[in-house]
Amino acid sequence: MYVMNTAPAPLLPVAAPAPVWARRGAHAIALCAVPSGLWRIAMASGVYVGYSEQVLRDVFDIPGWGIAYVVGLSVLAELAALFPLLLVSERWRPLRPRAMTAVAWTASVVLVLVALWQLVVAFTVESQTYMTSDTAQTVWAFIFAPLFAIPALMTAVTWSYAKRHRGQA
Structure with missing residues (x-):
């Protein structure tokens, strides 16, 4: 019978959990992308979202290749808006804290x-x-306005x- 002596694994420093405001900010980022995504899918x-049929056809290629582009952009934007949830989650992290911090700061700068x-x-x-009326322009502005909160929220998160992962590898 063999007896194996195993040394305890070295403990890695554990970061403090994300504060409530950071969790709420990360969730708000995901929600801020929803109105514009739904508008694009519509x-x-x-x-009718404010563009004439001729503009949709000539400028956006809808119907046609533009449908895939617009829906794909909506899906991509929402997936990107879910990234901050990784910064407040304790479950799964695809990168080490230092690399994740660098990616997050880069994303914040790009968003600004x-x-x-x-x-x-x-x-x-x-x-x-391209908009057919002032009402359509106003609705468009309200739909896309939440996107401008994302850079500030992302920077805070x-x-x-x-701050919580300072000094970790």
């Missing part, structure tokens, strides 16, 4: 830059001329994650 389905870029696009003359 657009791809042929529901994209939000600034979208503001420029939203206020250009060309982006406003990332800061919380980085």
